[in-house]
Amino acid sequence: MLLTIPNVLTKDQVAKCRAAIDAAAWVDGNETSGHQSALAKNNLQLPESSPVAQQMGNAILDALGRTPRFIAAALPLKVFPPLFNRYEGGQEFRTHVDNSIRAMRDSNFRIRSDLSATLFLAEPDTYDGGELVVQDLYGTQTVKLPAGDLVLYPASSLHHVTPVTRGARVASFFWIQSMVRDDGERTLLFQMDGEIQALSARLGADDSSVLALTGVYHNLLRRWAEV
Ligand SMILES: O=C(O)CCC(=O)C(=O)O
Ligand SMILES: [Fe+2]
Structure with a gap:
């Protein structure tokens, strides 16, 4: 099931998050990729170890805990610490499937990725392209949401992000191990x-x-x- 969850962050929380992450040091997104997705991926990310990413990631985890629709839909057991990405100047993420197991660097923490999530942090009218396109059993779904809204989709789905041809698409993305695998x-x-x-x-x-x-x-x- 692909599901959108509005207002995970308020506009004010989005603005604070953007102010913090926009000022941080971004690196090549391939830092976190598996072998296959490294070929497909062309974007920027905050490093997992970035203090700003950790702080903002925790704020997102708090917000998810206060979002009943997220809890009811994901039935989360473990959530991978949210990461942050940015696409601009034609950058894209071509078709791939997410790794089934995600391990955190320098820690024992690892999860089976049952669900993938993108939390949009840029308003849709500030950039062109950047649609998240997810193939599920019922066909292809194209998602581009207001800042603060989240999309949740099965991590087993093939998906891609279309090239960003104007402005910048900024988002947080993460994976969830659900109490209910199926x-x-x-x-x-x-x-x-x-x-x-x-x-x-x-x-x-x-x-x-x-x-x-x-x-x-x-x-x-x-x-x-x-x-
Ligand atoms: O940017 C997105 O919405 C999705 C990112 C993604 O698919 C990934 O990092 O595996
Ligand atoms: Fe992905």
Whole structure:
């Protein structure tokens, strides 16, 4: 499932983040690539070890923790510390698939990438191109979102970023290991969660069917989750 999540960061938080990262030292994006994606990738990134990237990455993790739609959709177990990228002057990231396992440099931390995420940090009218194009089971989806909004998509998907021909596309990107590995199971849980919330708003949280369906949701989660 490909899903957009609006307003993960407020415009004010985006502005503060941009002020901090725009002033930091950017390097060739191939620092973090796997072998195949290194051929496809032409952009800039903040190094994983950059203090500004770490500080802003933590602010994004805090914001994700306060975003119910992200929690419900991703059912996150571990989130890779957010990284930051920038494309300008024709830069692009041609078709690739993300590495299945991501390890953090100089640490034991590693995750299985179930979901990939891009948090847009530039307004769409400030640059041309830079669409994230994701191939999923239902065809190709093209994503270019307002600053502060996030797109979540299966890390198993082939995807690319089209050349940026005017301005600069700045974003944070990261991977999530979900408690529920299977995209189909996770999608069913997300749909069920949404319908239970809607029923609860109509009938009240103590309605017997709402309670029973909440039980079914948790019993499915118990069956499918690894923690
Ligand atoms: O810039 C993006 O939106 C995606 C970046 C990406 O695909 C990657 O770093 O693997
Ligand atoms: Fe990617």
